[in-house]
Amino acid sequence: xxxxxxxxxxxxxxxxxxxxxxxFVHTYGCQQNFSDGxxxxxxxxxxxxxxxxxxxxxxxxxxxxxxxxxNAEKRVFGNVGILKKAHEENPDMIIxxxxxxVQQEHIAKKFRQSYPFVDIVxxxxxxxxxxxxxxxxxxxxxxxFDIGEGEGCMAEYLPIHRDDDMKANLPIMHGCDxxxxxxxxxxxxxxxxxxxxxxxxAEAREIxxxxxxxxxxxxxxxxxxxxxxxxxxxxxxxLREVNAIPGDFRIKFMTSHPKxxxxxxxxxxxxxxxxxxxxxxxxQSGSNDVLHRMNRRYTAEHxxxxxxxxxxxxxxxxxxxxxxxxxxxxxxxxxxxxMELSRKARWSMTYSFIYSKxxxxxxxxxxxxxxxxxxxxxxxxxxxxxxxxxxxxxxxxVGKTTTVLFDDEVDVGEGYISGRSYENLVVRAPRTDVQKxxxxxxxxxxxxxxxxxxxxxxxEI
Numbered sequence: 001x002x003x004x005x006x007x008x009x010x011x012x013x014x015x016x017x018x019x020x021x022x023x024f025v026h027t028y029g030c031q032q033n034f035s036d037g038x039x040x041x042x043x044x045x046x047x048x049x050x051x052x053x054x055x056x057x058x059x060x061x062x063x064x065x066x067x068x069x070x071n072a073e074k075r076v077f078g079n080v081g082i083l084k085k086a087h088e089e090n091p092d093m094i095i096x097x098x099x100x101x102v103q104q105e106h107i108a109k110k111f112r113q114s115y116p117f118v119d120i121v122x123x124x125x126x127x128x129x130x131x132x133x134x135x136x137x138x139x140x141x142x143x144x145f146d147i148g149e150g151e152g153c154m155a156e157y158l159p160i161h162r163d164d165d166m167k168a169n170l171p172i173m174h175g176c177d178x179x180x181x182x183x184x185x186x187x188x189x190x191x192x193x194x195x196x197x198x199x200x201x202a203e204a205r206e207i208x209x210x211x212x213x214x215x216x217x218x219x220x221x222x223x224x225x226x227x228x229x230x231x232x233x234x235x236x237x238x239l240r241e242v243n244a245i246p247g248d249f250r251i252k253f254m255t256s257h258p259k260x261x262x263x264x265x266x267x268x269x270x271x272x273x274x275x276x277x278x279x280x281x282x283x284q285s286g287s288n289d290v291l292h293r294m295n296r297r298y299t300a301e302h303x304x305x306x307x308x309x310x311x312x313x314x315x316x317x318x319x320x321x322x323x324x325x326x327x328x329x330x331x332x333x334x335x336x337x338x339m340e341l342s343r344k345a346r347w348s349m350t351y352s353f354i355y356s357k358x359x360x361x362x363x364x365x366x367x368x369x370x371x372x373x374x375x376x377x378x379x380x381x382x383x384x385x386x387x388x389x390x391x392x393x394x395x396x397x398v399g400k401t402t403t404v405l406f407d408d409e410v411d412v413g414e415g416y417i418s419g420r421s422y423e424n425l426v427v428r429a430p431r432t433d434v435q436k437x438x439x440x441x442x443x444x445x446x447x448x449x450x451x452x453x454x455x456x457x458x459x460e461i
Contacts, residue, residue, distance in 0.1 A: 006131035010047040013138055017092070023049035024058040028076065029066025031254065032218050033099060035169040036127065037064045040098070042159030043130050051161055055083065060094045065101030067184045069356040073101055080115060087117045094137065096120035098127070103188035106359060108147050116143075123147035124189050128158060156199055166407045166436065168212040172200050172238065173219035177227075178257060180284075181295045181362040182324065182355065185220050194225050197233050201241055208247040213405055213437060215242070217253040223260040235260075236268040243272035248438065250405065250422065254280045255322075259297045261306050266313045277314055278424035281306065282322035286341030287334035290327050293366070300341050307345050316400075318348040318393070318423045325382060326355040326375025328366035335378045342385055348393045348424065350386050354379050395446040397425060404441045404453060406434055412450060426450040 014021045023044040027037035040062055041051050055061045063080055066072045080097060087093050095118050102108050103123040111121050120133050126146040133144040162168055175190040176183075200217075207215055217239075219225060225235040235253075242251055251274050258281055269275050281303075285291050288299045310317050323338060342350075354375045357364045404427045406419035412428035417436070421427050426449065427441055433455045441453035 004132075006135045007043075007046050009135050010131050010138070013135070014048040021049050021060070022052045022058045023060035023062070024052050024055045025062045025064055026055065026079065027064040028072050029068060029100070031169055031216065032171065032174075032220065033064060033066055034163075035171050035218055036099065036124075038160050038162055038169070039127055039158045040064060040130065041161035041163070043127065045161055046159050047131055047134065055079075059090070059092060060096070062096045062098060065097060065099040067100035067104060067107075067188050067358070069353065070358075071356070073107070076101060080118060084117050094119050094134065096122070096130075096133075098122045098124075100124055100184070100188040103147055104184070104360065105147075108145065112143075112145065118143070120144045121147065156195070162212075164407075166212060166405070167214040167216065168207045168210075169216050169218050170200065170203055170207065171195070171218045172222065172235075173225050176220040177224070178221060178259075178297075179295060181293060181366075182327065182358065184358045184361060187360050189220065192221065192224060192227055194227060194229050196229070197231075197238055197241065200238065201245070204242050204245055208245055208249050213249050213407075215249060215251050217242070217251065220255065221257045221260065222253050223256045223262075223265055234262075234264065236262070236264040239265070239268045239275060240272060243274045249274060251275045252278065252424075256281050258283065258303050258306055261310075263309065263313070266310050269317075270314045276422045276424060277317045278320070278422070279310060279317065280320045280322075281310075283341065283345070284322060284324050285327065285330075285334070286338035287330070288337075290330055290334050290337075293329060294324075294327065294363070300337065304341070304344055316397075316423055318425065319345065320349045320351070320424065321345070321347045323350050323352040323382065324355050325352060325379045326370040326372075328355070328363055328370065329368040330355075330370055330378075335382075339382065339385060342382065342389065346389055346393065347386070349390055350382075352379060352382055352386070391446065391448045394425060394448065394451055397423070397443050397451060398446050399443065401440060401442050401456065402427075403438055404429075405438055406436050408436065410450070418450070421451075427453045429453045429455055 025037045025040050027034050049060055052058055063076055065076050083095055087095055097111060097118055102121050108121055111118050119137050129146060137144045173194040175192045176185045177192045179186050223235045226233045283303050284294055286300050402421040404419040404421045406417050408418055410418040410426050412418040415431055416428040417431045418428050428450055440456040442456055443451045444454050445452040
């Protein structure tokens with residue numbers, strides 16, 4: 001039998017209804033999730049929906065969820081609940097929930113039993129089957145659930161509705177093989193699978209041809225790229241191939257695991273003129289005992305060796321990190337080891353979080369769960385230290401010249417436009433002096449959290 005084109009079938013159904021059919025995708029979590037959300041928007045557009053930027057009045061609302069922290073899950077349940085009345089008033093409205101959160105059996109069960117007005121629930125692998133789920137829901141008027149395993153996340157050539165006109169995400173792999181004891185990613189996204197390099201490079205060329213100025217290569221563990229591919233290729237080699245694509249653009253990547261960060265990779269960053277002098281290298285803790293219980297497979301000493309090697313190889317490199325405070329069994333001594341590593345590593349910025357228990361992980365059943373007031377106190381102390389270090393690092397760049405991609409990502413005050421430098425520093429300049437895009441900038445003053453820049457005119461370069 002010929003394969004049914006459910007996308008066309010949904011378009012036919014919508015064409016019989018009057019008016020514009022609008023859809024809104026609300027994405028939570030990491031950049032990988034936002035990349036997934038852009039694909040969902042592309043699929044919706046192919047089915048005949050117009051993408052809007054608010055759930056208010058939308059005919060189709062998708063919540064693209066994150067499972068990393070409990071607070072994100074609470075926000076999803078709350079925001080879904082808000083739409084119950086709108087769903088009752090509009091029988092044609094469709095509410096769907098997808099992504100990492102619903103890939104967990106207990107969450108899918110909660111939506112099935114306690115949220116009867118949610119029409120479609122699908123997991124991380126099922127995005128390519130969304131048109132089929134929509135068609136079956138509309139025609140059978142029944143709820144649709146699809147949270148099984150599959151290859152959906154690796155499906156090539158899905159349509160994309162890019163939300164940004166200057167920066168594009170480019171997934172190069174999916175899943176994770178690390179099984180950190182606090183993390184649900186391997187449970188909800190599966191094991192690591194790398195995309196073929198020729199498909200990645202073809203998509204990168206399309207992105208550049210479309211005029212995008214920044215490509216971010218994405219993966220849960222981006223620097224382990226290449227595992228399982230028939231023709232062996234390392235992430236460093238892939239980085240060099242993307243860098244060789246002609247065009248005026250720059251390259252970022254995330255997220256790196258310290259155990260897979262190599263000299264080969266650091267030298268590729270140094271050698272590739274389009275790759276930013278910036279590495280996100282999550283450490284999570286400065287205590288070797290905690291790192292062992294987290295199953296991170298490196299020590300604080302090894303991490304500092306990587307930091308020192310990166311700074312030796314790459315001029316003006318900036319390094320950011322992730323930190324978890326209050327992991328089960330974390331003593332005051334363990335926490336002080338994290339503070340000491342912060343002083344030594346001197347990250348330009350950190351994403352710090354209080355440990356969040358995740359059902360199904362080994363850490364969730366560990367003894368000695370830390371009281372919230374203790375974790376909160378430690379979190380604030382760590383934040384205060386990092387703020388001081390970040391301000392010092394910004395001040396050290398005063399008097400230097402760099403290239404900034406101005407895009408208004410960060411609110412830097414009326415009359416100013418913001419951007420990030422090749423070192424990932426937030427830079428602002430008077431809006432009258434520069435348009436969106438690349439500009440050479442002299443960094444003349446530190447504002448603490450950002451830098452004041454002065455545009456260098458072309459004739460001055």
